[in-house]
């Protein structure tokens with residue numbers, strides 16, 4: 001019942017469905033080739049299969065704990081993390097100037113999907129990655145030399161500190177304060193909640209990126225600034241100095257991802273003696289939200305990939321069980337044939353398995369093309385790629401995480417009573433998946449983003465719908481009856497998407513658009529997913 005990284009399916013999705021070849025052909029990535037892609041995926045699969053996925057269950061059962069000496073993660077996670085950084089995996093898509101390999105995000109996304117066979121583990125690298133992107137784009141050269149290199153290498157991790165008790169979806173409400181000091185630093189005070197890997201013992205230092213307000217800052221998001229706040233001060237020679245006044249003062253008890261510490265962080269707990277946690281401004285004062293937006297798109301895509309990872313793992317798990325568990329007679333068996341058969345022989349179980357497989361593959365292709373578009377936009381400045389990247393991001397995040405919950409739930413169903421019993425592990429996928437539609441902007445917020453900023457006048461979506469029609473036409477012209485049938489169904493679905501899009505554009509500004517945002521995103525994800533799967537079927 002062990003997870004097997006689906007290397008062939010991943011490679012197929014990248015090359016045949018998501019247009020990875022365009023990145024190779026762009027010439028913007030030195031040495032990038034399909035051979036390199038295969039080699040990297042094969043190596044990543046070994047890490048996922050041998051070290052990361054096998055500790056998923058143990059991590060869930062052991063959990064992380066807050067002690068007098070800080071947060072302790074499961075021992076098995078430390079071993080997996082060592083292997084992860086030994087192999088240079090955090091460096092894949094990071095900038096080459098600071099020790100990264102400068103490879104496409106789309107490639108590192110595929111590796112990330114495999115590591116997401118254990119979301120509780122992968123959250124630490126995911127948050128570090130967000131920190132890398134924010135610092136690479138906005139930190140000063142001095143800050144980059146001091147912090148960025150060691151976060152890229154994985155020697156240190158990074159966190160993102162946005163949320164406060166009264167400021168969740170509405171980040172503009174944050175109250176944490178940053179007081180300027182004569183030496184150019186700031187003293188940060190305030191409480192942040194739900195901070196993922198806010199403290200842990202897998203790295204020697206943790207670099208916190210914190211949103212706070214400077215004195216007299218404008219209300220709302222316009223008055224927010226970003227600060228870098230190390231757990232331990234870093235001396236000029238790179239050695240670690242005194243502990244900063246930042247501390248995890250509580251861990252949340254959660255439904256899932258038990259191994260991932262979700263921390264209440266106190267900045268300036270000892271304010272009377274320290275004046276607050278010492279931090280430094282990153283980017284311009286009051287420019288904190290813009291800095292955050294730099295990494296927001298990729299962070300949302302990464303959460304979508306968490307959905308794909310957990311859906312894949314749950315699907316494999318259910319498939320294995322369905323082949324082992326014997327129950328009931330073979331459908332249509334002779335009257336005297338009373339032998340019990342594996343439940344995979346039952347059409348209803350097959351229906352569930354095929355639904356799981358189709359939804360997972362559809363979400364994978366959406367996320368992967370999203371990554372390819374992000375790379376093209378970044379490497380070539382292609383405006384259409386940027387628009388498509390922006391359009392696909394809320395769909396990748398919300399559709400993939402919604403289907404992850406459906407897939408994990410079907411996985412429990414396939415296990416029957418054993419699915420409800422923890423020891424099979426099927427329930428863990430369902431518990432872990434539940435957070436995905438909530439963090440990194442709830443799926444409701446993603447849907448509003450889609451019908452608001454991303455829909456615009458509908459031009460980008462129209463171009464995308466054109467691609468979908470082209471896929472249907474290619475299938476229709478194949479003369480393969482199965483593909484012709486797919487073409488007919490895809491065309492009907494695209495018509496519905498087009499009509500709905502036209503209606504939404506015409507109703508722009510009305511509350512009905514917001515009320516219909518989530519069903520529209522779902523429709524969009526399903527039709528886009530069909531389009532990629534049809535493209536894949538045509539390529540075979």
Ligand SMILES: Cc1cc2nc3c(=O)[nH]c(=O)nc-3n(C[C@H](O)[C@H](O)[C@H](O)COP(=O)(O)OP(=O)(O)OC[C@H]3O[C@@H](n4cnc5c(N)ncnc54)[C@H](O)[C@@H]3O)c2cc1C
Nearest residue numbers: 160161162163168169194195196262439440441442444445
């Ligand atoms: C396990 C975990 C890890 C997390 N990790 C981090 C982290 O590392 N760093 C960090 O800063 N934060 C983190 N978060 C916080 C997370 O991003 C927030 O929980 C999330 O943004 C939602 O905010 P909220 O919980 O305050 O919910 P609320 O904002 O109160 O939302 C409640 C409900 O109202 C809806 N809603 C809210 N506003 C609107 C609106 N304008 N229109 C329509 N619907 C709306 C939401 O969609 C949701 O359904 C984490 C949370 C959890 C649980």
